[in-house]
Amino acid sequence: MTETPVSAIGSPPPLLQTRGLTRVFHSRAGLFAKQRTLTAVSQVDLDIPRGRVTGVVGESGCGKSTLARLVLRLLDASSGSVHFDGNDLAGLSSSGLRALRRRMQMVFQDPYSSIDPRYSVHEAVLEPLRIQGLALDEAAKRSKVESLMAMVGLNPVLADSYPHQLSGGQKQRVGIARALALQPEFLVLDEPTASLDVSIQAQIIALLEQLQADLGLTYLFISHDLGLVRYFCHRIVVMYLGRVVEILPDPTAAPRHPYTRALMESTFEPDPQRRRTVTLLHGEIADAFNLPAGCAYAARCPHASQRCRSERPELSQPAGADQGHSLACHHPLGS
Ligand SMILES: Nc1ncnc2c1ncn2[C@@H]1O[C@H](COP(=O)(O)OP(=O)(O)OP(=O)(O)O)[C@@H](O)[C@H]1O
Ligand code: SF4
Ligand SMILES: [Mg+2]
Incomplete structure (x- = not known):
């Protein structure tokens, strides 16, 4: 264990803090192909406040799931740090990490991707x-399963059902019940509703909202849908090709990064049939294996200048922005 993270005077320290968090993947070298490297998550500094919902949004491949796995140390960082409640995750022994894992859990897009399909709900x-080695007798097990199922709105008669007998929404409720089994404080939700029908999606979001408020949970909620993130989250972190490009301190703050603006224009309409995709679809997404020297969004950005193509913008709070609103752009849009 190392030092407690520093926080602003007067505000409680964040539950989770990352500094310079980076993960590099290497492609396999072949007989004719050179090994190539891809930085899936690059220099991410995040403060996740307690009892709040922090959203992470960005297109497919921008590094959201890699970030999720790094903050839970399901994946080791190439460099940088993750502190959970003051504990440096990289410095923990395996027993220390197992103890901390009780306090932090993950909900996946497809809950049964990480559960043996031969397992009943129970x-x-x-x-x-x-896994944590907690032994319960049969009666205690039954009552634990019953109370968890009630918590997530599952009929207890389903306890002996198998995944193929459940609907998508029911399976996700099982995934949430499982994540709550050890009474954690922190949940990472990686696109928990992305594979569900819109009406079921709304029910699962309502359940997650209720649980967060009732249990005082801290969420890191990952989605490619800015409309959903703006509805559900207290703070929004926007990623583009492995980097944080904007942090909105509240969901009503006007985005000032051209990418966030484009994302908003493409996802603002809740009805997917009517969503506009005009702005977003300009230009090709840069090759993640071969990023340009300057801003990674420059090839798609209508405001790109020569400076943007040669100098990478750093994340900072621009003049006139609200406290906690930061972005990485040489030419921030007006609010
Ligand atoms: N184990 C791995 N080995 C090599 N490359 C990987 C690995 N995991 C992820 N990547 C690459 O890292 C980048 C980020 O992937 P990641 O899954 O984190 O993105 P994502 O934002 O979650 O995307 P999606 O919205 O599609 O889930 C992608 O280019 C992906 O191909
Ligand atoms: S730095 Fe330049 S290219 Fe990048 S988003 Fe800002 S204006 Fe566009
Ligand atoms: Mg993902």
């Missing part, structure tokens, strides 16, 4: 306790 929900 077994799936109890698995985290088994």
